[in-house]
Amino acid sequence: MSGGLPTPEIGHITRSDYRNVYEPAEDTFLLLDALEKDGDWLRRRSPTLALEVGCGPRRQPCEHAIDRPRCADVVHGWRRSGSGCVTAFLGQVLGASSALYLCTDINAFAAAITAKTGAVNKIPVDSIVTHFAVGMQQRIAGAIDVLVFNPPYVVTPSEEVGSRGIEASWAGGVDGREVIDKFLPLVPKLLSPQGAFYLVLIKENRPAEIMQHMQDEYGLAAEIVLHRRAGYEGLCIARFWRPGTVEKQ
């Protein structure tokens, strides 16, 4: 887990809050680990604008994780993750006053908790209720230095995709790709020249195919920053960026 930095405090989220949102689990932690691992790489770029899409906390059956100490801690203690947790953590990695932290979610409740999580962790977080970055896209085009999305990636029937409620936190439709595939064309529009995009994927989403597509279609370089076999999810964190603007470690 994130050895150096403490995981953001989310004690303000009550159990009843969790009925309307998404419980934290392995994917969240893997994302935090990836951001921490990339910390120096990111800080060297002096990021100014960060955007997390889908900042709501997660709620999804995660039985496989319950016997794992970290997730059990989450399920019973709530302290280690939650809504806005990813951005609050990114704020610790980059510095609370060093960047602007924008967060969006289609779930208004999730956006509200995110703002609270930011406040509790002393990271100024600006949350906006919207679909992806709609309503901001024109103004932030080409300006996002750190873009993060832990999307609804679970394979489900297509009908479950696109609600504004709790199913929206996991339902990914066919191959778990329906929401992801709609978001991908936005990535090259949003990223700044030195920007990086972090995406949570599971093996059913076919990460290699997505990475190839981003390269062929938009000329973005891609790399798996971290992967972990959590239960049957086969999780990984992919990073996309414009090659040539970012040196390798």
Next chain:
Amino acid sequence: MRLITHNMLQCHVKGCTTNNFPLQIQDAELETLEAEFNPGFVQRLIPKLHWGALYHTAVSLGIEDLPEQMPEEVTEDLLRAIHKVALETRVKEGKAVCLGCGHVYPISNGIPNMLLQDNEV
């Protein structure tokens, strides 16, 4: 919604292409947040700002700390003024109204809602 965030928002109602930025803040209940002043960050933020939108929005809310034109020389005083207006002023409740099409985006509990009803998209 801090004024920096307002500076990023634009109406996206279908067919609304003129006068869709900035959204006009109405019935605002304002609050002040304390944020750590980081001159380097404010400096990096300047090129991302729409100065006219920030200036006119601030004035419409009775905040007169900014010069109308972005000065050529960036002084610490200017950085502090931008910090105060853009990063420490928050609209807690109110509406963000599009002057092009009249659409109202509600702001509640400090959070703007940019979603449209299904028939508006």
